[in-house]
Amino acid sequence: MLVIQNLEVVYSDVIWVLKGVSLEVPEKGMVCLLGSNGAGKSTTLKAVSGVLKLEWGKVTGGFIEFEGQRIQTWKTQDIAQAGIIQCFEGRRLFEHLTTEENLRMGGYLLPSGAELKQRLDMVYHYFPRLPLLTNRISGYLSGGEQQMMVIGRALMARPKIMLLDEPSLGLAPLLVAEIFKIVQNINREEHVGVLLVEQNTKAALAITNYGYVMENGRTVLEGEADKLKTNEDVKEFYLGLTQIGQRKSFRDSKFYKRRKRWLA
Amino acid sequence: MDVLIQAILDGVCVGAIYGLGAMGLVVIQKSSGVFNLAQGMLMMLGGFIAATMAVKMNLPMWLVTPLCMIATALVGLIVNFLVMRPLAGESAFTQLMATIGLLSILYGIIMAIWGTLPYIYPSDIMPLGDLEIGDILLSSAYINGFIIAVIACIVLTLYYQKSKEGTAMRATSEDEELAASVGIRVTKVLKLTWMIGAACAALSGVLFGMLGSVNYMLGEIGLMAIIPVLVFGGLESFVGALLAGFIVGIATMIAGAYLEVTLPGVMNVVPLVIMLVVLIFKPYGLFGEERIERI
Numbered sequence: 001m002l003v004i005q006n007l008e009v010v011y012s013d014v015i016w017v018l019k020g021v022s023l024e025v026p027e028k029g030m031v032c033l034l035g036s037n038g039a040g041k042s043t044t045l046k047a048v049s050g051v052l053k054l055e056w057g058k059v060t061g062g063f064i065e066f067e068g069q070r071i072q073t074w075k076t077q078d079i080a081q082a083g084i085i086q087c088f089e090g091r092r093l094f095e096h097l098t099t100e101e102n103l104r105m106g107g108y109l110l111p112s113g114a115e116l117k118q119r120l121d122m123v124y125h126y127f128p129r130l131p132l133l134t135n136r137i138s139g140y141l142s143g144g145e146q147q148m149m150v151i152g153r154a155l156m157a158r159p160k161i162m163l164l165d166e167p168s169l170g171l172a173p174l175l176v177a178e179i180f181k182i183v184q185n186i187n188r189e190e191h192v193g194v195l196l197v198e199q200n201t202k203a204a205l206a207i208t209n210y211g212y213v214m215e216n217g218r219t220v221l222e223g224e225a226d227k228l229k230t231n232e233d234v235k236e237f238y239l240g241l242t243q244i245g246q247r248k249s250f251r252d253s254k255f256y257k258r259r260k261r262w263l264a
Numbered sequence: 265m266d267v268l269i270q271a272i273l274d275g276v277c278v279g280a281i282y283g284l285g286a287m288g289l290v291v292i293q294k295s296s297g298v299f300n301l302a303q304g305m306l307m308m309l310g311g312f313i314a315a316t317m318a319v320k321m322n323l324p325m326w327l328v329t330p331l332c333m334i335a336t337a338l339v340g341l342i343v344n345f346l347v348m349r350p351l352a353g354e355s356a357f358t359q360l361m362a363t364i365g366l367l368s369i370l371y372g373i374i375m376a377i378w379g380t381l382p383y384i385y386p387s388d389i390m391p392l393g394d395l396e397i398g399d400i401l402l403s404s405a406y407i408n409g410f411i412i413a414v415i416a417c418i419v420l421t422l423y424y425q426k427s428k429e430g431t432a433m434r435a436t437s438e439d440e441e442l443a444a445s446v447g448i449r450v451t452k453v454l455k456l457t458w459m460i461g462a463a464c465a466a467l468s469g470v471l472f473g474m475l476g477s478v479n480y481m482l483g484e485i486g487l488m489a490i491i492p493v494l495v496f497g498g499l500e501s502f503v504g505a506l507l508a509g510f511i512v513g514i515a516t517m518i519a520g521a522y523l524e525v526t527l528p529g530v531m532n533v534v535p536l537v538i539m540l541v542v543l544i545f546k547p548y549g550l551f552g553e554e555r556i557e558r559i
Contacts, residue, residue, distance in 0.1 A: 049445055050444075050445075054353065054444060076444040077444060080445060080446060081447055085445070085446070088441075088442065088445075092439060094434070094435045094442065095438060096434070096500075097431065097434060101431050104431065105435045108448055109447040139556035140556065157447065
């Protein structure tokens with residue numbers, strides 16, 4: 001459904017951030033995009049949702065295809081209308097609006113009031129904590145509540161695919177598990193595709209079926225989530241696991257060699 | 265006693281007109297986050313356009329007022345297109361400086377067209393006449409101004425709090441990028457903002473003109489009258505603007521009635537003193553949005 005091919009992005013005409021990103025999210029699929037800080041994960045999502053244009057970024061090569069149409073030149077609002085909805089990193093929300101107003105804004109493009117009501121009920125069904133907070137100013141909610149509201153807001157827009165940028169950031173592990181479970185349910189029951197960007201590799205690979213790893217603006221590794229979990233490189237770089245009992249100097253040299261191969 | 269009651273009633277009416285002027289600024293602040301220092305000039309522009317239609321063309325006031333609001337709204341649209349839209353996304357300070365430039369340009373244009381002669385609205389064509397209760401006299405300009413300001417406050421508050429487009433405007437002022445990503449057409453919101461803001465300015469300009477005359481000082485006087493009200497009420501609240509208008513108006517009128525003889529000019533100082541005190545004790549104003557900080 002969503003295909004990115006050799007995507008290149010430049011900020012302010014000089015900063016070359018993405019140097020060749022290729023990935024694919026199948027219909028109703030759940031795919032994660034992993035990588036360290038500054039690898040270009042968030043930029044990839046922004047390029048897809050079109051927000052990049054508001055930040056002086058430009059797609060200079062490759063293409064983004066959604067349901068057979070090239071969307072990299074579309075306006076942000078038209079991309080939202082087409083069904084691609086992004087949740088930004090750090091739970092960005094309209095702080096001074098109440099929870100319900102935030103959700104209603106998520107459904108801004110819905111054609112009728114009846115449908116808005118229906119979507120609202122659906123969001124409240126998935127996030128049973130939200131109906132208790134309808135009239136609270138969203139800026140004062142707790143981190144977990146805000147994250148639920150933000151995902152709920154994305155769900156309001158009748159998305160075909162949701163781009164989630166680090167939903168686990170700054171949340172307690174229990175809460176992360178709860179929210180990921182809900183995202184998984186949404187994916188299964190509402191048939192919404194999910195492209196999940198995460199630093200929390202373990203949690204992300206547990207709920208997705210397929211994963212990509214980014215390094216320095218490129219996708220360098222991809223595979224089934226189960227395979228990635230057992231991949232030596234992923235284990236070492238992202239899961240923090242190493243083989244016990246090996247000599248340190250040997251491991252370091254091996255680490256360096258593999259690292260070099262990726263960065264080249 | 266009559267002097268006091270008279271001063272309070274005058275204060276409420278004048279304050280309502282100040283409040284209406286401040287509401288125009290609130291509109292622009294609330295949906296684009298710009299503090300528009302050229303608002304006084306837009307008020308003066310509205311006042312002059314209305315004066316031309318009422319004095320030169322002899323049109324009745326109930327027709328003139330909406331016409332001049334529409335005309336000024338179009339000017340607001342042009343301002344948005346030429347000045348504010350190219351600056352969208354720049355820092356609040358850059359945009360503030362742009363409104364200062366705008367102030368000078370509008371002032372120059374108005375001087376070139378209307379010159380320095382004052383215009384006085386014909387007084388017999390307003391919907392409500394003078395009101396006399398015992399020894400207390402309320403002029404028709406006061407009564408009409410009060411009613412219009414209260415209605416405008418209710419309409420604007422309902423629009424911004426309840427309607428979808430109003431909520432979208434508030435959302436846009438908080439985060440343009442996020443607003444665009446949920447499908448809100450940000451450029452359309454900004455257009456609408458400047459049209460409504462300019463129309464509010466025109467309406468309050470006409471009412472200010474009714475209090476005395478429309479002349480080349482109205483822009484400055486208007487701006488100096490509404491800024492204390494705005495700061496007092498809070499930058500984002502229509503109700504705050506109206507209530508603060510009442511309080512500032514009453515304080516000014518009482519000062520005028522009792523102190524003006526011994527301390528000439530005290531009327532002009534009172535609003536600014538109130539503003540200073542408010543800034544010290546309640547920097548966000550009565551109903552302003554406090555910056556949300558989480559620990």
